[in-house]
Amino acid sequence: MELFQELNEQQYKAVTHGEGPLLVLAGAGSGKTRVLTCRIAYLVEKKGVKPDEILAITFTNKAAREMKERVEHLLGGGIKGMWISTFHSACVRILRRYIHEIGYNNNFVIYDESDQLSITKDIIKQLNMDERYYPPKAVKAEIGRAKDSLIVPSDYYKMYRDDFRRSKIAEVYDLYQKRLQQNNALDFDDIINKTIELFTLKPHILEYYQKKFKYILVDEYQDTNKAQYLMVKMLSKGHRNLCVVGDDDQCIYEWRGANISNILDFEKDFKDAVVVKLEQNYRSTGNILECANSVIIHNRGRKEKRLWTRQGSGSKLRWYQAYNERDEARFIVSIIKEMVGEGRKYSDFAVLYRMNAQSRAIEDALVEMGVPYRIVGGLKFYDRKEIKDIIAYLRLLVNPQDDVSLKRIINVPKRGIGKATLDVVEKVAGDMSCSMFNVLLKEECQGALGTRAAGRVHDFAQTMLNLMAFKVSASLVELVEELLDKTGYIQMLESQRDKEGLDRMANVQEFISAVKEYEEINEDSTLEGFLENVSLVSDIDTLEEDYGSVVLMTVHSAKGLEFPVVFVSGMEEGLFPHARSIDDPAGLEEERRLCYVAFTRARQQLYVTSAHQRTVYGNTVYTTVSQFIKDIPDHLIEQIGDRDKEHIEDRGKGDNRIIKLSEVRKKDTAQDKPKFNPGGKVEHARFGIGTIVSVSGTGEDEELKVAFPKLGIKQFIVKYAPIKPVEQ
DNA sequence: TCCTTTGGAATTTTT
DNA sequence: TTCCAAAGGA
Numbered sequence: 036m037e038l039f040q041e042l043n044e045q046q047y048k049a050v051t052h053g054e055g056p057l058l059v060l061a062g063a064g065s066g067k068t069r070v071l072t073c074r075i076a077y078l079v080e081k082k083g084v085k086p087d088e089i090l091a092i093t094f095t096n097k098a099a100r101e102m103k104e105r106v107e108h109l110l111g112g113g114i115k116g117m118w119i120s121t122f123h124s125a126c127v128r129i130l131r132r133y134i135h136e137i138g139y140n141n142n143f144v145i146y147d148e149s150d151q152l153s154i155t156k157d158i159i160k161q162l163n164m165d166e167r168y169y170p171p172k173a174v175k176a177e178i179g180r181a182k183d184s185l186i187v188p189s190d191y192y193k194m195y196r197d198d199f200r201r202s203k204i205a206e207v208y209d210l211y212q213k214r215l216q217q218n219n220a221l222d223f224d225d226i227i228n229k230t231i232e233l234f235t236l237k238p239h240i241l242e243y244y245q246k247k248f249k250y251i252l253v254d255e256y257q258d259t260n261k262a263q264y265l266m267v268k269m270l271s272k273g274h275r276n277l278c279v280v281g282d283d284d285q286c287i288y289e290w291r292g293a294n295i296s297n298i299l300d301f302e303k304d305f306k307d308a309v310v311v312k313l314e315q316n317y318r319s320t321g322n323i324l325e326c327a328n329s330v331i332i333h334n335r336g337r338k339e340k341r342l343w344t345r346q347g348s349g350s351k352l353r354w355y356q357a358y359n360e361r362d363e364a365r366f367i368v369s370i371i372k373e374m375v376g377e378g379r380k381y382s383d384f385a386v387l388y389r390m391n392a393q394s395r396a397i398e399d400a401l402v403e404m405g406v407p408y409r410i411v412g413g414l415k416f417y418d419r420k421e422i423k424d425i426i427a428y429l430r431l432l433v434n435p436q437d438d439v440s441l442k443r444i445i446n447v448p449k450r451g452i453g454k455a456t457l458d459v460v461e462k463v464a465g466d467m468s469c470s471m472f473n474v475l476l477k478e479e480c481q482g483a484l485g486t487r488a489a490g491r492v493h494d495f496a497q498t499m500l501n502l503m504a505f506k507v508s509a510s511l512v513e514l515v516e517e518l519l520d521k522t523g524y525i526q527m528l529e530s531q532r533d534k535e536g537l538d539r540m541a542n543v544q545e546f547i548s549a550v551k552e553y554e555e556i557n558e559d560s561t562l563e564g565f566l567e568n569v570s571l572v573s574d575i576d577t578l579e580e581d582y583g584s585v586v587l588m589t590v591h592s593a594k595g596l597e598f599p600v601v602f603v604s605g606m607e608e609g610l611f612p613h614a615r616s617i618d619d620p621a622g623l624e625e626e627r628r629l630c631y632v633a634f635t636r637a638r639q640q641l642y643v644t645s646a647h648q649r650t651v652y653g654n655t656v657y658t659t660v661s662q663f664i665k666d667i668p669d670h671l672i673e674q675i676g677d678r679d680k681e682h683i684e685d686r687g688k689g690d691n692r693i694i695k696l697s698e699v700r701k702k703d704t705a706q707d708k709p710k711f712n713p714g715g716k717v718e719h720a721r722f723g724i725g726t727i728v729s730v731s732g733t734g735e736d737e738e739l740k741v742a743f744p745k746l747g748i749k750q751f752i753v754k755y756a757p758i759k760p761v762e763q
Numbered sequence: 764t765c766c767t768t769t770g771g772a773a774t775t776t777t778t
Numbered sequence: 779t780t781c782c783a784a785a786g787g788a
Contacts, residue, residue: 094777123778148776223778258777291776390774392780412776446764453764571778591775613774629775652773653779 039073049311050074051081052278056271056305058298059280062342063327063635064318064597067280071252072102074278075117076109078250087116088249090270094258096121096572098595102254118248122263123223123571126230129244130221134229136237139219142563144434145570146215146222149423151175153439158210164203177201178208182224183260183292185231188212217470219436227262234269245273255595256281256301260292268304277305283337287591287629289621299338316342316635318597320349322671323641327634330666334624342635350640351673354664357646359655360393360605364400366644367602371406371585374600381407384585385598387633389611393604394587401585411588417569421528421539422546426569428518432503433563435472438464442471448527450495456488472496498522511550511560519543534724590633601637603630606645606661630663711739 042050046066049059050073061067075091078084093099103119118125127145135141146154155178156171181191188209195201215222221229234241251271253259256279259267271277279301286295302308316324324342331337357363371384386397391413401408416422424447427440438461446452463483464471475496484492498521506514519525528540553568554560586598590611605611611630616622634641643664648657664672711717715727717739726742 096778098777121778145778147778226778255777287775288777290774293777392773395779449765451764455764589775591777594777610774615774625775650779 039077042069042073043315045311045313045315046070046073049278049313050077052309052311053082054274054276056275056301056308057278058301058305058308058310059278059313060298060310060338060340061280061282061313062316062340063282063285063632064316065313065342066317067254067282067313068098068102068105070313071254071278071280072105072109075102075106075252079110079113084250085116086114087118088247089117089252090125090248090250091117091119091252091254092122092125092267093119093254094121095595096124098254099124121571122259122266123226126226126266127567127571129230129240130226130233133233133237133240136240137229137233138216139221139229140434140436142219142434144218144220144430144437144440145226145567146218146220146439147418147570149418150220150439151179151222153442154211154214155207158207158214161210162203162206164207168200169203169207174204174207177204178211179224180292181208182222182228183262183294185228185262185265214438217436217468218438219434220439224262227260227266231262231266231269234266241269242273244270249274250276251278253277253279254281255285257283257286257295257298258288258293259297261294261297264294264297275305284331284334284340284628285594285632287594287625287632289625295336299336312338312340314340314342316344318638319344319635320346320639322348322351323634323637326352326641326667326671327631329668329671330627330634330663331631333666334627336624352667352671353640353642354606354672354674355642355644356660356674357644359648360396360646360650361400363604363644363646364396365404367397367604367642368400368404368406370602370642371600372404379600380583381585382583383599384602385593385596385600385636386585386587386602386604387590387593387636388587388604389590389613389629390605391589393610397587397604407584409584409586411586412592416542416545417572419539419542421542424524425515425518425543425546426566428502428522428524429515429562429566431472431499432506432514432518433566435499435503436470438471444522445495448523451491452488452495456484456492459483459488460492472499476500506562511554511562511565512547514562515547515550590629593636594632597636597638599638600640600642601633602642602644603633604644605649606643606664607649607658608661609658610649611661611663627663 039047039050043066046069049057049070052074059067059070061070071091075089078089079086091099091102093102099120103114103117106117106119107114118128120128130139130143131141134143152171152175155175156166159166159169159171159174186194188205191208192202192205195205215225234244248270251267253267258281267277267279279298281298283295283298286293286298289295302310319327321344324344325348328341355363355366357366367386371381374383375381388394388397394410394413398408398410417426424444427443430437430440431444442457445457460471460474464474467474475492502514502518502521505517509517525543528536528543530536531539550565553565557564590603603611609617612623612626616626645660645664646658648655650656711727711730713727713729716724717727718724727739728742730739
């Protein structure tokens with residue numbers, strides 16, 4: 036296989052490793068995906084391992100998909116039966132088959148974060164606990180932490196018997212698990228934990244998979260939590276052919292339960308493990324690596340390694356110290372425009388930030404200067420209210436035991452079923468230990484309600500029953516359309532004729548397209564399958580290689596990606612490193628790893644920016660430069676821009692790269708109507724549709740005053756391009 | 764039950 | 779600043 040010849044010595048060693056445990060410490064950009072895919076190909080081609088004897092685990096669907104494609108390419112097809120998937124999909128696959136053995140129904144639904152929160156909140160109320168002392172979010176996080184470490188409620192209680200607060204949380208945790216089971220639902224942690232439970236309680240099932248998977252490979256091993264670690268350990272016990280690949284310096288999810296000691300202690304755990312270090316970097320220039328190294332070197336708990344490259348050192352890191360976040364944003368965008376003028380594509384650039392909230396200023400500047408961009412993360416499509424509502428309806432159709440979904444939609448749209456009614460239904464359900472939907476169906480239980488409420492409840496139940504009947508013979512799209520109509524949901528959206536209503540409508544349409552697409556791609560498409568897909572897919576999974584746009588995202592989202600030019604913005608104490616981590620040594624180490632991840636995304640040019648003052652939550656604060664910038668030796672940095680020399684606040688305005696309103700008008704008058712007249716409508720990129728109050732100035736100085744009454748904006752001055760005329 | 768007002772909190776989020 | 783959820787009034 037000629038592809039193997041392109042491997043360096045270390046890579047080759049990892050790829051051709053025979054039997055037994057293998058740890059590959061793969062620095063950023065050192066070709067770890069290549070090693071993984073080649074190793075799989077090697078096993079099949081040279082070692083005669085059958086595809087269905089291989090289990091390869093990744094963290095994201097995107098990574099799984101890419102790995103699948105690459106392996107398929109290397110082998111020229113023939114990977115049928117190979118499991119290349121995320122932890123979660125692999126476990127769901129197992130559980131769909133066997134979970135009935137441990138007291139769930141195989142058609143379980145998957146609860147997301149907000150479902151978890153609403154259950155936690157419910158239980159806190161039910162136990163009459165004070166939400167001020169037990170903030171539901173904190174309690175949920177605490178429960179999550181316990182689950183990540185595989186601590187069951189009874190153990191949790193024993194551990195914290197003497198801690199009053201935690202014993203109360205133990206109670207919540209216990210009820211939380213019971214509630215999930217009653218609802219026939221699993222949360223993300225359960226997907227792993229219940230698989231382990233299944234393996235523990237039903238050894239013959241474990242044995243089956245142990246025998247089946249002769250070779251197990253795990254990517255991003257530094258981000259596994261205790262449960263995932265144990266699952267891998269259990270499965271690999273049969274053949275002990277476990278290959279894990281990861282980089283302790285890129286563990287950035289410790290706060291979510293990732294356990295960095297999994298990778299640090301691998302050799303203790305598997306005494307005969309072979310360790311291969313990949314330190315040659317194929318991605319970045321020497322200077323970029325030097326910068327990344329100079330930051331990460333301050334971490335104590337890490338495996339010694341140092342990235343190097345055969346590439347030249349490249350240009351220095353460029354650091355712009357802006358006046359404020361608007362100046363910072365304009366700087367970034369103007370550099371992008373400049374470099375695009377010199378022949379780069381927009382998709383060569385990524386702008387990274389620590390917090391989603393930072394995207395705002397950057398977006399404004401991009402819009403103002405007419406640069407196409409895409410945001411990854413933030414509010415996910417499937418997290419939008421209207422989409423979650425539809426999904427709740429669908430879930431209820433699949434799994435009538437799902438009280439959380441029922442409560443979400445029983446009064447959306449308004450059906451006159453309020454809190455009082457729901458409380459009664461919930462109480463009865465509790466007494467009879469059955470689901471709330473079941474209660475709605477029972478005549479005698481409706482006795483507990485007034486006639487009016489009983490009638491409304493009955494109507495709702497009947498609608499759902501009809502849909503369940505309809506579901507049997509209809510396609511998915513038909514079902515969704517019927518649902519939207521018969522529940523009155525679409526009518527509700529139609530009656531809301533403002534920008535928000537239109538947006539929602541558009542989202543619903545997009546949702547229907549997604550359903551359609553799912554149906555087309557999957558031959559044996561089922562509602563259950565679709566819902567599962569929805570639960571397990573994220574935004575980053577759909578990031579296409581070349582979108583012709585600049586990409587904006589958090590540093591977390593950028594892990595695993597690379598771009599020719601990267602901007603890391605907001606390099607300030609309190610922001611990056613974040614204030615929440617700054618006092619805690621472990622937290623600071625994680626921030627440092629995050630910074631390392633950010634820097635190593637860049638292939639050719641890395642920019643960092645900081646602002647002297649920044650408006651955070653409405654008030655403006657003066658900032659200090661990030662310690663991470665100070666970690667970088669002077670000879671690697673080139674500082675550009677200086678607040679003493681420039682008056683910065685409105686620097687962008689005199690900049691001829693900004694599209695003037697007059698130019699917009701010129702374009703539109705080509706179709707002969709002057710569009711900017713008082714009373715006319717325009718659409719603003721952020722504020723939506725507004726009415727022109729007045730037009731003043733001419734040529735270069737033209738400006739509009741626009742009112743956006745919906746937003747309470749009486750006059751907004753628009754001088755540059757984030758606006759376009761709207762046909763009346 | 765529904766609508767408006769008010770107050771408090773506000774990282775990161777592969778699944 | 780901006781978002782959300784709880785509380786209070788109609």
